Amino acid sequence: MFTSGFTIWYNVTNVEQTLKFYTESLGFKLDFHDADNGMASVHTNTPDCFIGFSEATDVIPSKASAVFEVTNIEETVLKLKETGISFTSDVTTIPGLVKLATFKDPDGHDLELSQTLNGAE
Numbered sequence: 001m002f003t004s005g006f007t008i009w010y011n012v013t014n015v016e017q018t019l020k021f022y023t024e025s026l027g028f029k030l031d032f033h034d035a036d037n038g039m040a041s042v043h044t045n046t047p048d049c050f051i052g053f054s055e056a057t058d059v060i061p062s063k064a065s066a067v068f069e070v071t072n073i074e075e076t077v078l079k080l081k082e083t084g085i086s087f088t089s090d091v092t093t094i095p096g097l098v099k100l101a102t103f104k105d106p107d108g109h110d111l112e113l114s115q116t117l118n119g120a121e
Contacts, residue, residue: 004048005049006048007049007050009054010054012053012054013107015039015053015054018053018107021071021106026068026080028044028045029047030042030043033054038055039054044068046104055082061104061108063110065066065111066109067112067114069114069115069116071115073114077091089101098114098116099114099117100112101113
């Protein structure tokens, strides 16, 4: 029924600012950009996983988090802080399961880093 692939679509106030954040700060690749219609999308490093954006007058930040898996969360947090990203939480550990750190995009949409633990950590 379903094929591989997943896209999250956010309303944003400024697609140019949003693209800068997702490409320059997070390192995702531009998929398409339609400046005339205020639309764009980026390709994450996960195959067939995209994040799309549409400019809107009224943006209500999503409280559902897009979660990005990383191999070393502490290292990734430091790298992202160097690009100007502010985290809304310290790294939180759920023993034996996962480490998490939360931040927001320019429109306040919740984003999260996740490092899966192997059970012994």
